[in-house]
Amino acid sequence: MDKQIEVGAQRLDESPDGIIEEGSTEARNRAAGRRRRIARSAVASALAKVTSVGTALISVPLTLNYLGPERFGMWMTMSSLVAFLSFADFGLGNGLLSAVAAANGRDDRAAIKKLVSSAYFVLSLIAVAILCMLAVTYSLVPWYRLFNVQSDLARSEVAPSVATLICCFAAAVPLGVVQRTQLGLQQGYMASLWQCGSSILGLGCVLFAIRQEAPLPILILAYVGGPLVVSVANGLFFFGVLEGDIAPSYRSVTRAALRAIGSTGLLFLTLQLVAAATYMSDSIIIAQILGASAVTGYAVPEKLFSLIGSVLAMGVGPLWAAHGEAIARGDREWALRTLKLSMSIAAAAAAIAALILVPTAPWLLKLWVGHAVSAPLFLLLGLGLWKVLEAAGLALAMFLNGARIVGFQVAVAVATALMAVTLKIVFVHEIGIAGSVWATIVSYAALTLLPCYVFRKRILMVVK
Known part of the structure; x- marks a missing residue:
């Protein structure tokens, strides 16, 4: 089994030897099934995008008026920080997606479980490392200078706001396993539908925080924490109800699965970094x-x-x-x-x-x-x-x-x-x-x- 999992980034010659004839009924049925899943995922992705853009259009003027230019600018800068931290999974999310898709093509559910478990384990360690780095640097970094804020209110909020944002980001790193697994299984429509709920809940939490005149750290927690709740619910429903046989388990963590994810994941990380340098x-x-x-x-x-x-x-x-x-x-x-x-x-x-x-x-x-x-x-x-x-x-x-x-x-x-x-x-x-x-x-x-x-x-x- 481990031998089947350990597929290099370019070692497709280890795929099953049996090639399905193009004109066979089985090939036609599978092709039709792929087209249906692609169409569902595309429609759901469009719905998620519309919801995300719509909630952003509503939340931006509300938060700008509530926070004022300086504190709102600080929030936008922190959002850019999160975009930079998106590389913190070292490409393992994309490595997992590719490996799950290949294992799904072999109908190898045991391999998928090992891949999911191994990815969840490593990404959880990365999340812990992020939190440890925050704990070490929190009192050492002059955050108000980093964000160049001047008012007393903004200076008092910047450090706890950064801490809140990074803590939520760290929690989101291992939770991303659920979405990547859904994408690898060609169930991206499920991930997109949950994302719709995430955007709506996030907007609702922000509106509630504004109405309660909450400080910026609480507003950030409302904006980012709400979607985290949805991600947890998605994981519990997906692994607990729909796909219980591939739910992550510590006993299913294997070195072979880690190598399969990591070898491709590091290449994807390099590709992402180079693309960022080119196009950004x-x-x-x-x-x-x-x-x-x-x-x-x-x-x-x-x-x-x-x-x-x-x-x-x-x-x-x-x-x-x-x-x-x-x-x-x-x-x-x-x-x-x-x-x-x-x-x-x-x-x-x-x-x-x-x-x-x-x-x-x-x-x-x-x-x-x-x-x-x-x-x-x-x-x-x-x-x-x-x-x-x-x-x-x-x-x-x-x-x-x-x-x-x-x-x-x-x-x-x-x-x-x-x-x-x-x-x-x-x-x-x-x-x-x-x-x-x-x-x-x-x-x-x-x-x-x-x-x-x-x-x-x-x-x-x-x-x-």
Whole structure:
């Protein structure tokens, strides 16, 4: 059993030898089942996204008016801190997702239990380590200086607010096992529906805290703690009622399972860090070269175009687990056919959205932020083209993730990052803010999409 679990990031040759014939009834039934699960997950993900955005639109003006600019800014800065801490699971969540999808393709429930148990054990240790680091640094760090707050009220609230936020984050690290397991089993629709409840409960708790005139630490606890309650309920229902045979158990923790998750997880962590350096460096580079005020002219239009990627991610995201399960079962023709279809549909949808947004963006920006931002046409064209390339790349990434071809992704991502950051510095100097997105386009096309096309036969050999 442990031998079956211990599958390397690129060792798909250890999948079951029996390949299902493409035209068989069994293959058709499984393909239809995958399509249904993908559709349910996409719809549920869209509902969760709408709920999340809706609750944010309601909560932001309420909390801004309640807290005031300084304390609200402190809260937003802390939210950015949580985004940075999202790397704290060392990629184990993504490693678990891929490993569960592969084990599900082998119908190996015992292996899934070992994977879930091992991931929960390690992530719980990471959560404890985070809390220990907080305990050591809490009284040593001048938090009010770190957040640059001036008022006495803000200074008195900043340290307990940070402690509250980090404690809630630490608790959320092992609870993420539930969602990753659901995604790996192609039950992402369940995770999304629970997320809807999480957003609604979080908003309700915030409204109650504001009505009680609670201090900022309590407001943070209401905003973050409410969703934690939902995550706990999701775990109890999923592992206690629906999938009791794979519920985490200390006795099921194995070294083989830890290696299976960790080997892929570390690659995913590297991939996430490199991608962050590539695609989140725009504002930093623009600020350093053109000044902080120039960042607004880039960041606001970019947020408008980012809606394209957010929407497409809802439909493409469920393909990760579907590809992993299909390849493990031997339904390889389905995976290849779905790859080509998903890339075509994603790129076409992004192109249509970009063709609509590019000419209407000036009007939409004026409607949204007034005359504060005026985006040049060259920037808008670049953002539109980038979203088309990004959409095709996202569909390709879901296939590569499902096939556990992560090492190749890391290699091209590192090369892309080095070229992108270098070109951004040069292009922003020469072109202005539009140079940042055009540098991304050139680098991504040359060192990510082109290598995938050149080495496509070798990549496809993994699943043939």
